[in-house]
Amino acid sequence: MDINSLVHTLDTCGQMGLILSTEESLVLHNSLLLLQNENHFRKIFFWGKIFGEEQDYYIAYGYQKDALLGNTFYYSKNCTDWGLLPPASEAAKLLTPFCATKFQGDPSVVVDILVEDDEITIPEKERKPKIRPLKEEDRLAATVYYINFEAVVIPRGVLFKREDGVVVENLSFQGLDDLESLEVKTFLHFRKPEQKWNKNLLTRNDYNYAIDFLDSAGDDVPEGCFAVQTSPGGTYVIVKSLYWPGFMLWHRLKTPEYGFVYFGHGKKCFDVPFMVQAL
Known part of the structure; x- marks a missing residue:
């Protein structure tokens, strides 16, 4: 989630069971601003928190040019001192x-x-x-790496791929409507696409390569491994991953506001295929 709306989004997530204390929110906001300035990031985001026996890990990432492939990750144990998270070997x-x-x-x-x-x-x-x-x-x-690859999704239209191949934030994104938000295929994986470029072309009538270049969560196996629900009053749509309990995407309908966060022990639930079949 964007640090510019860190306190607000954490209040929103707190209503759904994911929360940081007020002190943590303020310290995170200030320290991430410093981290952004030191590394000349265009934007920096709070990714989430992985719980540990003795201390927890706070994860953040930022980018300078490419909003999809240019992300650099950092971790901290006290919300203040940040270390570079190495690429997964x-x-x-x-x-x-x-x-x-x-x-x-x-x-x-x-x-x-x-x-x-x-x-x-x-x-x-x-x-x-x-x-x-x-x-x-x-x-x-x-x-x-695994959570980013399998669980992290964003609303369709948030990112825009320019003609030179650089991925940037879509400034014209105005949010999903009520009907779109109920379809899992409307949410796209926030990672380098694995499927062929024409996968969405064959399944969407309103295909637009500039925003449909990412893999759809609706193609994940088994069907139903993402849970989509709306908040009371229909203001927000919430997407949760069953494979990675603790991940949540929230999006305020008909507005550009969205964010995702992970709070958990970093454990994958391998029983999802049996759970979904039972349902």
Whole structure:
């Protein structure tokens, strides 16, 4: 969420179960302004909070030019001192789903992960379990990567892709209406698209490549892994990820106001396919 409306949006999220204290909000706002000025970011955002046993991690990101691919992430344990969050390594991406323990709150802590040899290249009888070290800072980076890739969505039309390929915020975005907000396909993944460019072209009658270049959340498997609901009175639409409990997108209908935030332990719910089938 944009820090310019940090206190207001946290008040909104607080009504839905996600909240920071007034002190945290003010300290975050001031420290992120300093971080923005130091790094010459065009905009900076508060991403969320990952809970730890001893200390929690506050996550923020900013960009200088490209609003989609130019994001740089930072983390802090006290809302004041920010460290650069390294890109998620391939080893961390592979090991993080096997880590069952909670975050400790110390980036230097190393956790031993017990994994087996490659199931594809090594016969089952010859496989041997191995212990792989995973640093908590690398695990944090991989967790943020997975949440961004699988859970973070934005309303259709928020971003605009220019002719030179640079993605910027769409200044003409005026918000979704009541009917659009009820459709999951109206919300797009906030990441580099994985599907072919003409995927939305084949499914939308009002296709516009400048705003439909991202993957739609309506194509995620299984169907129903995102929950869409409106607030009492129909002022806001709220989108939650079942795979990553704690993520929430909110959007004030018929206005450009929106934001997303994550408050959780950084654990993915792998039971979603069975839960959705049961419903």
